[in-house]
Amino acid sequence: MKKLKTGIFSGSFNPIHIGHLALANYLCEYEGLDEIWFMVTPQNPLKTQAELWSDELRLKLVELAIDDYPRFKVSDFEFHLPRPSYSVHTLEKLRETYPEREFHFIIGSDNWARFDRWYQSERIINENQIIIYPRPGFPVNETELPETVRLVHSPVFEISSTFIREALDAGKDIRYFLHPRVWEAIKNMGNNKDLGSN
Template structure:
């Protein structure tokens, strides 16, 4: 075998090594679910869903991104930004697979998902982000700002919401429908109940309930 043949074999071997290392790197990247919402307040439905997605849908962790303002919601319904972040931090304290993030607080407003995803991928290139959205929001997804680019450039994990079925047959490869249970609990219901003096402690993490009790005295 002449020298050129050995050279070609060496190049092929190095290329194979590079491809193997790239594949290994991709497989080892932390699969991080991005659960973005007002969390107004965060409740056990949010926590149970995130728990399920970690244990059954292949996510390594879930980040709770507290949004300062959703363009599709009335801003005056929101409790204080820092207070909602504090509630999220209280709810997940001690659980290593969950993280509360205020990254959207420092982004231009109104807050758009595409900007958040771009910032996350720029800041944390070692993670593979998966956008978590409910099937009710998936029905509105075409209305989202730059929805086509979100769909083309990101992994999306859709969880079921009552009354909004999603068929996985027509979805692109980077969109997955979770088989998670549905949790029919709403933050609006909890706020209204506490305003009426109702005891809804079992809808909330104990630390969240305690913090909210000072805001909604019975």
């Protein structure tokens, strides 16, 4: 039986914005992925916990954003793994848990540029399929990529979650940077500063 090609889009999604959604949409429609799992990371080893909105809130906002596109799924898989979450362990556990799926790990070219800093990065490359999407200022030499790694030529989205949070803090109306349901949820919660850390 043919394995389902499942993209793992792992991130803090702090919060999810239209750049995340448009990229994932492109990967499903143009790059042969059957599904994309938005894997909300409980704690990134390279970020401090204080920067993050609560796990539950970030997960809820992803759910709201992807609800009407059947090829997107939200995953709290990493919530149930030891913290901090390391991608090598997550991917290993995913392969064990879902042998019927072929996982493709999705990262930006900015992360690829510092991939050697990741925990057991060589093992990730050797054991997994990796998709790199372009980020401004981080070109990738396709001729030097390992066999398990491919670069896609998706549109480039210069939006960051940091920009979103700062704009919300400043009281800006940035509804078109967010899925309408996410914008409504954040608005209804009031001041961004109260959205909370764990």
